Amino acid sequence: MSQHCPHRLSDFVADLSALLDRTRDEAAILREGAALLADLVGQDDWLPEAQSQPDPARYQQYLLHRDPAGRFSVVSFVWGPGQATPVHDHTVWGLVGVLRGAEISQAYVRSEDGLKAAGSVHRLEPGQVEAVSPTIGDIHRVANAFDDRTSISIHVYGADIGAVRRSTYDADGRPKTFISGYADVPPPLLFDRASALAYGAAE
Ligand code: FE
DSSP: OOOSOTHHHHHHHHHHHHHHHHOOOHHHHHHHHHHHHHHHHTOOSOOOGGGSOOOSSSOEEEEEEEOTTSSOEEEEEEEOTTOBOOSBOOSSOEEEEEEESOEEEEEEEEETTEEEEEEEEEEEOTTOEEEEBTTTBOEEEEEESOSSSOEEEEEEESSOGGGOOEEEEOTTOOEEEEOOOOSBOOSOOSOOHHHHHHTTSOO
16 A cells, blocks of 8 residues: 555644643543544555565564654554564553554453453454553553454554563563564654645645
């Protein structure tokens, strides 16, 4: 899918910034942020090719935008066929919206006997959004719903997620620290209104 509407990402970033200027209440951020993200992933016409590329070895996390104040980051999560995360946490609020393909998600809670599945496995279709956070449930395992094609979801986190020290969990619930980093950190992707006007590419 080609990138017809790069302004969608910059509009999303502007709207999320305005939301975070207005409130620090996590429930409000997750509720209103989910609506903004649903709008963003409701149209598959804006993600650049470079941030849409799967890797045969593992799922990719491309940084799309990092808030200059460090309040949030936006990541394109690209799943090759059959790829899945380990069980992991985030330590900050997060929103996951499916842009292309579909994703399968299972939440977990830690208990004395290890990890326990919380609720049932569910499937997210394009345009659908789900939330995680230490308050509402922060541990999950996510996978591409397809074993024969790429899926892509857009994730938003309440920090520069690639730099956050967090954990994966083994079957016994034992945590292991990891820092995800990013597959690639591109130059700023915000829509360049000046160039677009100068070259007649947009309004
Ligand atoms: Fe996650």
